[in-house]
Amino acid sequence: MEIKVMKRVLDKNQDKAEQVRSLLREKSIKMYNFISSPGAGKTALLERTLAHMNGGIRIAIIEGDVSTDRDAQRLKQYNNPIVLINTEGGCHLDSNSIEQALAEFNLDELDAVFVENVGNLVCPTHFDLGETAKIALVSTSEGDDKPIKYPMLFRDAEAVILNKMDLLDYTNFNYQNFVKDLREVNPNVPLIETSCTRNTGLEEWYEWLRKKIGEK
Amino acid sequence: MHEVAIVEDMFRIIMEVAKKEQLSRIDKVHFRIGKMMQVVPDLFRFAFDSAKEDTIAKDAELEIEYVPVKMQCRGCGHEFLVGDQSFYCPKCESSDLDMIQGKELLVQSIEGE
Numbered sequence: 001m002e003i004k005v006m007k008r009v010l011d012k013n014q015d016k017a018e019q020v021r022s023l024l025r026e027k028s029i030k031m032y033n034f035i036s037s038p039g040a041g042k043t044a045l046l047e048r049t050l051a052h053m054n055g056g057i058r059i060a061i062i063e064g065d066v067s068t069d070r071d072a073q074r075l076k077q078y079n080n081p082i083v084l085i086n087t088e089g090g091c092h093l094d095s096n097s098i099e100q101a102l103a104e105f106n107l108d109e110l111d112a113v114f115v116e117n118v119g120n121l122v123c124p125t126h127f128d129l130g131e132t133a134k135i136a137l138v139s140t141s142e143g144d145d146k147p148i149k150y151p152m153l154f155r156d157a158e159a160v161i162l163n164k165m166d167l168l169d170y171t172n173f174n175y176q177n178f179v180k181d182l183r184e185v186n187p188n189v190p191l192i193e194t195s196c197t198r199n200t201g202l203e204e205w206y207e208w209l210r211k212k213i214g215e216k
Numbered sequence: 217m218h219e220v221a222i223v224e225d226m227f228r229i230i231m232e233v234a235k236k237e238q239l240s241r242i243d244k245v246h247f248r249i250g251k252m253m254q255v256v257p258d259l260f261r262f263a264f265d266s267a268k269e270d271t272i273a274k275d276a277e278l279e280i281e282y283v284p285v286k287m288q289c290r291g292c293g294h295e296f297l298v299g300d301q302s303f304y305c306p307k308c309e310s311s312d313l314d315m316i317q318g319k320e321l322l323v324q325s326i327e328g329e
């Protein structure tokens with residue numbers, strides 16, 4: 001016999017994400033979910049941002065890592081509250097682990113939470129963490145076809161950061177194609193071009209962030 | 217590899233249903249996947265075949281229905297299918313769109329005894 005089920009998969013993650021979202025709203029905390037391939041420069045961007053914001057905006061970090069705490073170690077020197085979630089091979093963070101991580105912070109003393117998701121452009125996109133917004137990070141050393149290959153992420157993202165701009169001339173990254181493809185997928189998303197090693201473009205990113213975190 | 221997580225959750229759902237309906241065997245699972253969810257069919261089937269081992273679904277077939285991405289224009293109300301990832305309204309060229317279809321991950325039905 002055939003039994004009608006009509007049940008959505010991953011609903012539990014979604015429900016939990018909504019709970020996290022309302023908790024953060026109640027505490028007036030913005031949470032950003034940083035998604036990129038491995039090596040695109042997420043940790044470097046967070047390092048720069050924490051150093052720059054130093055106390056001005058109170059930021060906590062949730063660091064998702066597949067197996068090591070290397071990125072968390074890099075971020076520890078900034079004295080921001082930090083929780084490491086080791087996914088033990090899992091390809092994404094989920095809302096349940098975020099809820100547990102948030103419980104370790106004093107939420108009354110925070111303006112923002114940055115989640116460094118596992119390095120991967122597909123899986124993290126499909127698991128709502130309850131974040132305020134997703135930030136997509138790509139680098140010029142990865143190839144320019146990312147927006148077309150991963151349209152869901154680039155549609156969902158509230159800002160796109162193109163990092164390693166200093167390497168543009170040394171790669172086969174086609175900047176025009178990248179921008180054209182990104183605009184096909186998401187015509188209006190801000191594109192912020194940075195080099196975390198050369199410290200360029202970051203002012204624009206900080207500006208964006210300050211504005212967003214200040215919004216009610 | 218979110219395929220594995222999706223299949224795990226699918227099995228949680230179908231086993232609940234099987235228990236409630238007192239099935240001793242699941243023969244078929246009808247599953248609906250939106251194209252926006254970027255499920256790789258081979259990986260998904262592989263995850264399904266791994267998950268079903270040693271369960272009452274061990275001989276079950278997986279029937280997947282793929283749902284194309286459909287948008288509705290907030291400007292002019294036009295509804296259209298997104299073919300080549302171009303997210304513009306073909307009528308008025310607005311980019312202010314709602315996705316009304318394409319994010320499905322749904323257990324539609326199961327067959328069994």
Ligand SMILES: [Zn+2]
Pocket residue numbers: 289290291292293294305306307308309310
């Ligand atoms: Zn239109």
